[in-house]
Every structure is written in C-alpha cells, then in structure tokens.
Amino acid sequence: MSETRTEIEKARRLVVKAGSSSLTTPQGTIDGDRIDALVDVLAARRAAGTEIVFVSSGAIAAGLGPLGLARRPSDLATQQAAASVGQGLLFARYTASFARYGLTVGQVLLTADDMMRRSHHRNAQRTLAQLLALGVVPIVNENDTVATDEIRFGDNDRLAALVAHLTRADAVVLLSDVDALYTGDPRKPGARRVDEVRTPADLAGIELGRSGRVGTGGMVTKVEAARIAGLPVVLTDAASAARALAGEPVGTLFHPQTARLRSGRHLWLAHATTGHGRVLLDAGAVEAVVQRGKSLLPAGVTGVQGDFAAGDPVDLCGADGRVVARGLVNYDAAEIPDLMGRSTRWLARELGPEYEREIIHRDQLVILT
Numbered sequence: 001m002s003e004t005r006t007e008i009e010k011a012r013r014l015v016v017k018a019g020s021s022s023l024t025t026p027q028g029t030i031d032g033d034r035i036d037a038l039v040d041v042l043a044a045r046r047a048a049g050t051e052i053v054f055v056s057s058g059a060i061a062a063g064l065g066p067l068g069l070a071r072r073p074s075d076l077a078t079q080q081a082a083a084s085v086g087q088g089l090l091f092a093r094y095t096a097s098f099a100r101y102g103l104t105v106g107q108v109l110l111t112a113d114d115m116m117r118r119s120h121h122r123n124a125q126r127t128l129a130q131l132l133a134l135g136v137v138p139i140v141n142e143n144d145t146v147a148t149d150e151i152r153f154g155d156n157d158r159l160a161a162l163v164a165h166l167t168r169a170d171a172v173v174l175l176s177d178v179d180a181l182y183t184g185d186p187r188k189p190g191a192r193r194v195d196e197v198r199t200p201a202d203l204a205g206i207e208l209g210r211s212g213r214v215g216t217g218g219m220v221t222k223v224e225a226a227r228i229a230g231l232p233v234v235l236t237d238a239a240s241a242a243r244a245l246a247g248e249p250v251g252t253l254f255h256p257q258t259a260r261l262r263s264g265r266h267l268w269l270a271h272a273t274t275g276h277g278r279v280l281l282d283a284g285a286v287e288a289v290v291q292r293g294k295s296l297l298p299a300g301v302t303g304v305q306g307d308f309a310a311g312d313p314v315d316l317c318g319a320d321g322r323v324v325a326r327g328l329v330n331y332d333a334a335e336i337p338d339l340m341g342r343s344t345r346w347l348a349r350e351l352g353p354e355y356e357r358e359i360i361h362r363d364q365l366v367i368l369t
C-alpha cells in the first residue's frame with residue numbers, strides 16, 4: 001500500500017464528501033438505500049475511532065421531486081427554494097440513518113462569507129471542534145438558501161477542502177458518480193484511469209469535465225479541492241467508499257502538493273474569497289511583494305480597478321494583468337489614485353500621519369503565483 005494511502009487508513013480525523021447524484025434518485029428524491037449504505041461505511045469507521053466530518057450535497061437535488069421539478073432549475077431563487085425543501089428532508093434522513101448506530105448528527109450550513117470573515121470563520125471552527133468533542137458527526141453543506149451568486153462556493157468539493165483545513169483533518173475522501181479521474185470522458189473509448197496525481201504534470205492534457213447530472217462540480221472542482229486541501233485526497237465513487245476509507249487502491253489518489261498555508265486566514269484569502277477589485281502594481285512592487293514578502297506601498301501602485309472599500313479582499317496584478325497576490329486593502333478604491341506613486345513619507349507630510357499606512361500589509365497578503 002502506498003504511504004499516502006496509509007495516511008487515509010490511519011487518519012484520526014477524516015472529511016468525507018458525497019455528491020448529489022450519489023445520494024438522490026434521478027426523480028429528485030432522496031435515495032434512502034444509498035444513504036444507508038454510505039452511513040454504514042461512515043459509522044464503521046467512526047466505531048473504529050476515527051472522527052468523521054461529512055460534507056453532503058444533495059439539498060437542491062432532493063428538493064426537486066417534492067416541488068414537482070423535472071430538472072435542476074437554472075435560476076437562483078428556485079435553486080434556493082429547492083435547497084430549503086431538500087436540506088430538511090436530507091438531514092432528517094441522515095438523522096435516522098446514523099441513529100441506527102446510536103450516532104448523533106449535527107447540521108452545519110456554511111456560506112462563503114463564513115470562510116471570508118475572520119469572526120465567522122473562527123466561529124465555524126469552534127462549532128465543528130465542539131461537535132467532534134461531543135462525539136457528534138457534523139454534516140456540512142453550503143447554506144444554499146441564503147447564498148447569492150456572487151458569494152457562493154457553488155460546489156461542495158472546495159467546501160470539503162476548506163472544511164478539512166477548518167477541522168485540521170488528516171485526509172479527504174471525495175465520493176462522486178465516477179470511480180476515478182480519467183484522461184477524458186470515461187464513457188468514451190480511449191479514456192484512461194489516473195491512479196495517482198503527484199505533481200501538476202500528471203494532470204497535463206487531461207480534459208476535466210465541468211458538470212455532473214445534478215451536482216455542480218465536475219472534475220475541475222475536485223482537482224481544485226485536492227490542491228486546496230494540501231492533504232491526501234482520494235476521489236472515487238460512493239460504491240467504493242469502504243475500500244477508499246480502508247486505504248485500498250481505488251479511485252484516484254492525490255498526493256498533497258502545496259505547502260500548508262500559514263494560517264486559516266491566509267487560506268480563506270487564497271481560496272474562499274474573490275477579489276472585490278484590482279490594484280495594479282509596477283514591476284518593482286511585484287518583486288517586493290512576491291519575492292521578498294514585503295507589504296504593498298503606495299509608491300508601487302500604478303492603478304486601481306473596481307469599487308471596493310477598506311477591509312475588502314482585492315487582487316494584486318502585475319503589468320501583464322496577471323493576478324500575483326490577494327490581500328485585504330487598507331483604503332477605499334476612491335482614495336488610492338491620490339496616493340499612487342507617492343512615498344509614505346510624502347503622504348504622511350502632505351495628507352497626515354494616517355496616510356503613512358501601507359496599501360496592504362504583508363500579514364494580510366497571500367501570494368497566488
């Protein structure tokens with residue numbers, strides 16, 4: 001068994017994510033048998049002493065049948081209505097299914113905002129830790145009923161990766177309707193199974209399908225989730241869950257590639273937020289920020305795009321337009337043109353000491369190149 005597979009077998013805290021099509025029927029109702037089969041596997045692992053955090057999709061899919069909808073709606077309001085109906089049904093089903101093993105479940109619905117705002121982030125972290133300490137199996141989903149298009153994760157793969165960080169898990173198992181990552185569409189001849197991904201080179205030339213039947217992820221978000229997690233990640237189908245959790249060679253194993261980011265704060269800056277605007281940097285500032293880990297000073301700024309307020313996350317771009325970093329900005333967008341190109345000393349003298357502060361402090365920056 002590969003060493004990384006062993007890490008999954010030995011994990012003391014495991015995040016398991018299941019996609020909508022593994023939990024619901026094509027008619028848009030909950031598939032009780034498949035839920036029970038999956039819970040059997042999770043409960044067995046729990047009985048063996050592993051803490052499980054379960055990330056479950058399926059809220060929208062499970063709401064379709066009860067609302068008489070033949071397919072996933074495209075408008076946000078109907079998706080949210082379906083999620084509102086489906087999430088309750090889904091959670092009730094989990095409660096009953098885990099109760100067969102005497103296990104209590106706790107519902108945790110998170111928004112992207114909960115990952116972005118430090119106070120919310122801490123709060124979610126504390127709640128999850130406390131649930132685990134109490135022996136509860138947390139069942140996490142995006143809070144679809146309140147998420148708006150702009151601030152949605154939209155997929156539970158990345159959410160699972162962020163939850164793995166939030167809970168300091170040891171490994172992640174992503175259960176989907178395909179048993180592994182393939183080099184092309186697995187329904188077509190010639191597509192080869194990818195057993196392991198060790199470096200980005202292993203993904204070169206692979207066509208990553210965008211979207212499944214009722215979920216939203218496709219392979220792109222799974223690969224992205226593996227990158228974000230920075231932990232061993234196994235991707236396989238729900239039918240192979242028991243074998244995947246036992247560390248057997250099923251599905252695709254992603255070896256951790258990225259060095260762990262310094263803190264949860266940097267993690268959410270890098271992966272859970274999108275920039276509310278852009279600050280353009282000259283070459284010297286790019287070098288200072290990216291290579292030397294310096295704060296961004298007004299002198300190195302050449303332009304600003306978008307309408308953001310002090311405290312918002314913004315993208316930092318080089319002269320070629322490439323995003324090199326993201327950070328929490330200290331000024332409103334409208335203030336920056338007057339500061340650009342000026343030394344902090346000049347600004348302090350001409351505008352007052354409060355203008356001596358950097359555009360973005362180094363501790364509030366994460367490099368994205």
Ligand code: GLU
Nearest residue numbers: 058059060155156215216
């Ligand atoms: N949160 C969505 C749901 O429960 C699913 C997102 C996804 O497909 O990953 O329906």
